[in-house]
Amino acid sequence: MLHSLSKINVFALALVLSTIVFTGCKDDDDSPIPFPDTKVYDLESVADPNIEGTATFVRVDARTTSVTIVLTGTPTGGVHPAHIHANTAAEGGPIVISLNSVDGTTGTSTTIIQEDDSGNPVTFEDLMEYDGHLNVHLSEDQLDVIVAQGDIGQNELTGKAKRYELEEAAVPGISGTVLFEERRNGEALATISLEGTPEGGVHPAHIHENSAEEGGGIVYTFNPVNGTTGMSMSNVAELDDGTPFGYKDVLKYDGHVNVHLSPEQLDVIVAQGDIGVNAD
Incomplete structure (x- = not known):
């Protein structure tokens, strides 16, 4: 997959570079940058x-960015x-910049951006620091179905991560992990x-004070675990x-x-694990 993507990206970049040359000939006040900055974000599968x-x-x-x-x-x-969209993919958020739709036959789309949907100027630097994510949807009639998604700008992951084990507790067979990945913004x-989570279940999850053995109050609330996916x-x-x-x-x-x-049954813990200093 990486080989085929790289060939398409080279072709897309060539188109952008040719556009730069053409733009430079048309407008001396908007001089092109000889070696344009480039940033590639992964778009992970979601519904498909x-x-x-x-x-x-x-x-x-x-003033101009190609996506x-x-x-x-x-x-x-x-x-x-x-x-x-605004915010991280995990949080969700409203549409800020509409991009050209992806052609299913070729799998590609290219959009030239100079402003957001409200008419505010948006530069490459703005996008690199933006608190946002990119969604590709199934169709115009099914925008709630996301087929590919990725965080951008300050929400990009740095590659640093820490995984903690979640052991089974009151319900046999349910166990797993919680993975924390660092974002560029900290x-x-x-x-x-x-x-082992049951189909259709909804399982609240939290960070609590103290070790699991000691117990403690809720300090952070995660999005609930989907029993069907376990995620x-x-x-x-x-x-x-x-x-x-x-x-x-x-x-x-x-x-x-x-x-x-x-x-309704927060007193029944199905999986549990120490984090931070308690897991060292």
Whole structure:
């Protein structure tokens, strides 16, 4: 897949470079940058495990950015709307910049950006620092179905991560992990992955004070674990009381994670594990 994506990206970049030359000939006041800055973000599969790819941001000039989406696995004849949204993918957020739809036959789309949907100027530098994510949707009539997705700008992951085990508790057979991944802005993406959760279940999850053996109050609330998939993804930026709380804070925190049976049965813990200083 990487080989085919790289060939398409080279072709897309060549188109952008040719546009730069043409723009430079037309407007001497908007001189092109000889070696445009480029940033590639991964777009992970969501609703369809066969669809994934990249979004390549290229600085064309001081006011203009090209965004090229390249996906594999899209259906022939499909038309897939794409947008830049506010906030992280785990949080979700409104559409801020509408992109050209991805052609299902080729798996590609290219959009030239100079402003957001409200008419505010947007530069390459703005996008590199933006608190946002990019979604590719199934169709115009099914925007709630996301086929590929990726965090961009300050929400990009640095590659640093810490995984903690979640052992089975009151319900035999349910166990897994919670993975914290550092973002460039210092926040964290938390992914809970469990095996053995019942189909259709909704399992609240929290960070609690103290070790699991001691027990303690709730300080952070994750998005609930989906029993069908066994998954939950949350953005960790602050505790429930508003206290700043990012990736580095997780690593030194005196706490533990509980996953509960249901919103009505928080006293029944199905999986549990120490984090931070209690897991060292």
